[in-house]
Amino acid sequence: MVFNGEGALVLKKSKRIPKKVCLEFLSANMDWVLSHFRAIQDDVFYEDKMYCFGEWQEFSAVCSELEEAGILEKILKRIQKLMESKVKVESKSAQIQSLQNLWIGSIKAKDIRYKRVLEALYKGLLESYVKKRIEILTKAMNLYPSAIEFGKSYRQLGCCYAKTQKIRFSLRLSLMPKDCIDSVIIHELTHLKYQNHSKVFWDFVEKFDTNPKISQLWLDTHKENLRIYYKVFKY
Numbered sequence: 001m002v003f004n005g006e007g008a009l010v011l012k013k014s015k016r017i018p019k020k021v022c023l024e025f026l027s028a029n030m031d032w033v034l035s036h037f038r039a040i041q042d043d044v045f046y047e048d049k050m051y052c053f054g055e056w057q058e059f060s061a062v063c064s065e066l067e068e069a070g071i072l073e074k075i076l077k078r079i080q081k082l083m084e085s086k087v088k089v090e091s092k093s094a095q096i097q098s099l100q101n102l103w104i105g106s107i108k109a110k111d112i113r114y115k116r117v118l119e120a121l122y123k124g125l126l127e128s129y130v131k132k133r134i135e136i137l138t139k140a141m142n143l144y145p146s147a148i149e150f151g152k153s154y155r156q157l158g159c160c161y162a163k164t165q166k167i168r169f170s171l172r173l174s175l176m177p178k179d180c181i182d183s184v185i186i187h188e189l190t191h192l193k194y195q196n197h198s199k200v201f202w203d204f205v206e207k208f209d210t211n212p213k214i215s216q217l218w219l220d221t222h223k224e225n226l227r228i229y230y231k232v233f234k235y
């Protein structure tokens with residue numbers, strides 16, 4: 001019995017188990033079910049803020065992040081094109097308004113064209129951060145991947161291909177705090193040296209990461225993250 005990313009309760013059973021047993025199981029666990037539904041209802045979903053790097057941020061803060069990543073102009077141009085606006089977005093308030101339009105168009109209006117631009121925004125932010133961190137960490141760990149790729153997996157935050165020495169990160173990381181991203185980078189770089197999660201693997205990880213379970217712990221205590229991930233990346 002699980003809650004999926006849309007917030008629905010899913011109960012899986014094998015054919016041999018009669019429906020009656022399932023209903024008994026459900027009523028025996030009703031307290032758990034109700035507490036989860038309550039938690040989902042309490043989730044706030046802002047329209048005047050954007051979820052980025054593990055927290056709700058003001059659009060002005062997202063603007064600064066985009067500027068730092070060197071993609072602000074590119075993203076604003078794409079939003080302008082979507083809105084068929086010829087006016088150049090120059091003032092800070094116009095930039096903030098553009099980002100808010102993108103956020104609402106993607107999340108509330110669920111417009112696929114807006115969602116694509118929003119995904120490019122998150123990818124740009126994550127790519128820029130990962131690039132910056134990987135430059136430092138590869139040197140410190142003396143481990144170098146052959147290439148870095150990005151995917152959209154929600155289960156696997158990172159993945160290392162032993163044969164090709166490539167590393168793939170999930171865009172879901174852009175919805176997680178930066179120290180969680182660092183931890184995933186260290187974990188995947190270590191897989192270039194040790195394929196399995198053996199003792200030597202963790203000993204090596206711990207040389208660079210004082211809290212190697214931080215991303216799992218954070219996800220366990222921020223259940224809303226999965227629902228935001230679905231809203232942003234599933235379309």
Ligand SMILES: [Zn+2]
Binds near residue numbers: 187191197
């Ligand atoms: Zn691993």
